Amino acid sequence: MLFKKIILLLCLLGVVSTLTAQSMYRKFADSEMKRFPEAWQLDHGKRLYFGYSQGLGCLAMLKVAEKTGEAKYFNYVEKWADTLINEKGEIHLYELSAYNVDFVNSGKILFELYEKTKKEKYRLAIETLVQQLKYQPTTLEGGYWHKLIYPHQIWLDGVYMTGPFLAKYAKLSKDDQYYDKAVDEILITAKHTFDAKTGLYYHAWDESRKQAWANPQTGQSPNFWGRSIGWYFMAVIDVLEELPKDHIRRGELIKLVQSLATNLAKYQDDEGLWWQVIDQAGRARNYQEASVNSMFLYAYSKGINQKYLSKSYKNLIDKLYLGIQKKLLKQENGLWTLIQCNAVAGLGGNPYRDGSYDYYVSERIRDNDAKATGPFIMGCIEAEF
Incomplete structure (x- = not known):
């Protein structure tokens, strides 16, 4: 009884012990299923x-x-996929001709569905997505364009969409060239988006330097968008999980993860959180954004579990989780909610998105965006919250 009173007092003070957060992944997943x-x-x-x-x-x-x-x-997942994909492996509303790497991301779930159900249509759908990547336009070095409508452009987001999928397919097909391609995606992107001064990664790179958002000298976009770095961090962590232990470039990816973890830690604020534009915490209209914090919770925690990162980062993770609990996590009507989620951000298009600071902090904010809730659930699993 005394213990419960202490926990209640801590909750009222906004200092929530991690002891109250056991199985949050289950609680939040159940909330999502009730909501949706x-x-x-x-x-x-x-x-x-x-x-x-x-x-x-x-x-x-x-x-x-x-x-x-x-x-x-x-x-819950299999019902969605089973409804979307017909017996020929054709995916509802999928357009190969768009050469959009976003389509590839959902393909990651098909590997487990195929393994568990043995439904051939899931294997056929995987092959459909592989076929897209065989002909996906690339930069001169072989980095995938983000979409056909965004020529010559590599975005950090796209590495998460394609890299782990390629690594999973390499394991399924027993064809090592797809491991190599996954590693290439990560390292080509790093080469052109990394900023040595800050240790951070710019959202995108335009090989042609023709985009209005692109630096005329480097081709880089002008700001460090939190979620894009989150996508990239998760991508490298997930590819490493699939990559054979003896892969010749595995060490490069581990070194990259360790460097990224070290540099990102410098931008964690006093409340344990990161901001929408990472290097400008506290600036007017900037805010502590849910998806970047959820993605970092996942990537740091999994990095420790997979032994790519030092256990010393556990203090950072505890501080991060407490910050999420205090500032971004709410319970309403029995359901758990993540607030302050950036709904979407990109570059180019119509109306034109210029990658400026003002652009990133003006995009729509909403609750329970899946780009935040999905990584939050996975992060809680990895961190045992």
């Missing part, structure tokens, strides 16, 4: 679609299923 009874509704979806955000949310659900042994999480 069908998986296509994740990320506030309005139609049945093979969206990368729904794919991210479903990947988190598969991890909860694996962790808990409860079939309801797996069934």
Whole structure:
């Protein structure tokens, strides 16, 4: 009874002990399933679609299923995929001709679905996405364009969409060239987006230097968007998990992860959080954004578990989780909610997105965006919250 009173007092003071957070991954996953009874509704979806955000949310659900042994999480995902993909492996509303790497992200869930259900259509759908990547336009060095409509451009986001998928396919097909391609995606992107002064990565790079957002000398976009670095951090961590232990370039990826972890730690604020524009904490209209913090929770925690990162980062993780609890996590009507999620951000397009500071802090903010909730669930699993 005394223990419960102490915990209650801490909650009221806003200093929530990690002891109260056991199985938060299950609590939050259940909240998402109640909020969005069908998986296509994740990320506030309005139609049945093979969206990368729904794919991210479903990947988190598969991890909860694996962790808990409860079939309801797996069934939630499989129902979505089974509805989306016909017996020929054709994906509802998928357009190969768009050469959009976002489509590839949801393909990650198909490997486990194929393994568990043995439905051939999931294997055929995987091959459809591989076929896209075989002909995806690339930079001169072989880095995938983000989309056909964004020529000559590499975005950090895209490395997460493609890299782990390629590594999973390498294992499935027993074809090592796909491991090599996954590593190439990471390292080519690092070469052109890394900023030695800050230790951070710019959101994107334009090989042609023709975009208005591109630095005429370097081709780099002008700011460090938190979520884009989160995508990249998760991508490297996930590729390393799939990569053979004796892969000749494995050491380069581990070194990159360790450098990124060290440099990002410099930008964690006193409350344990990172901001929408990472290097400008406290500037007017900037804010502590949920997806970047969820992604870092996942990447740092998994990095420790996989022994790529030192256990000394556990203090950073505890501080981060407490910051999320205090500033970004709410409970309303029995459901857990993540607030301050940046709904979307990109570059170019119409209306034109110029990558400026003002652009990133003006994009729409909403609750329970899957780009935050999916990594939060996975991060809580890795950190045992």
